[in-house]
Amino acid sequence: MVSLLEMPQTLPQQLPRQNDRPVDETESATIMIDVRDLDFAYGGNKVLHDVSLDIPAQAVTAFIGPSGCGKTTLLRCINRMNDLIEGARITRGAIHLGGVDINAPEVDVVDLRRRVGMVFQKSNPFPKSIYENISYGLRIAGINKRSRIDEAVEKSLRGAALWDEVKDRLDEGALGLSGGQQQRLCIARALAVEPDVVLMDEPCSALDPIATAKIEELIHDLRTQYTIAIVTHNMQQAGRVSDHTGFFYLGKLIEFGPTTKIFTNPSEKRTEDYITGRFG
């Protein structure tokens, strides 16, 4: 079995471009995730149609689009979360992470999810202490040395801009934290196993503006070390935090390109109509 953790830690080489993709100006970026000709179905219900895009490394890529357009499904394909849904499957195409087909039979899905962390819409800390929330993933990964775990807990909490707020109460229950703190704890938990990619599925939708601003600031800081893909319904948030944006509609990727371009002068009328609120 191939372990994704054993893959070379250097960033993947730039992939050749294809001519049949939606507008994309990520030409010069190093590509971390390569989604190619992807079809996906829940049973007989096809929800992604021929999606191709390159997600650049060490940048933030936002997926926007109306409910049911397939953006969350695509996000969940990237760390194979959809494997947990009966009847859900990729019917065509492939996703490569650093050049490796993530759906190849020899790929260890636990390793994949360690390399591709995920943060959900609703924060979901374990009903355990703050410390244990972070250390859990490390122990699963076979790290048991206390000093190494302590170090990783602090590094992760600092990385998630939470350390100063919780350093004196690491043994307290995580469920006692505020909603925003819980979400940052979940981000810290994802960072603890040192992933390459962090997927975020509407991470701020349940948060107040202050907590949202802290998460957005965090995303901004994390982009230098991680590849981040975020699904958001908040167009202003996509504009603020992302470097690249993909607009999905009815399971198709309509347009993909630099966020500035998408939000000032999109090439597709459907993108323009959606982001300006002229849809329907």
Added chain:
Amino acid sequence: MTPAKHILGTFDEALSSLRNNVLMMAGLAERTLDRAVKGLLQRDDSLCTTAIADDEEIDQLEKQIDKDGVDVLLRFQPVASDMRRVVAAMKLSPNIERIADQATNIARRARKLNRHPPLPEIEIIVPIQAHAMAMFKDSIDAFAREDADLGRAVVARDKDLDYMNKMANRRLIERMAQDPKQLRGYLNLIFVSRCLERVGDHATNIAEDAVYAAAAEDIRHQTVAAAT
């Protein structure tokens, strides 16, 4: 081109109100400029006085457009073509206001000239005024119709106006040497010509912003050859 309606009707109303105020302001500035130059050519002080008085209303509209633009940005956070329209409207209004200021300056000079016997050289102003006014009208049309091609064409016409102003200055300076008694009058005509040349500069700015609004292209600070 009329875009499809927003889901949010109040957004359409706010954008429409902003646009209408810009067009109204442009209409008033055009009338003021026309009155100022007619006041000069027809030696009519009352037209000059009216032109000067009109400036107040235009100043107020500039403030209103700024306020409405900020309000739209704050309330609706427009993006894409909507954002470009709002930004363009807010950038247009100071240029229109400056055109009205040039009209006021012309009207003031005209009243001074009208106190003295007519100068035959006043005819120099006619083609310069026609060219500047046409540039101004077309720049506003380019914004109103979101016509990027017309906007680019207006920008290219500015060099002709500059040349006309230069030729007028040369001739008026020659006349000063030949007829020093009319020195003050010729100076006033040079000033009027300069004001009209500035109208062309503001029309160019408006046309550039119209191109940005229509086509998301920033054509400022290019050579004329590159812009056409």
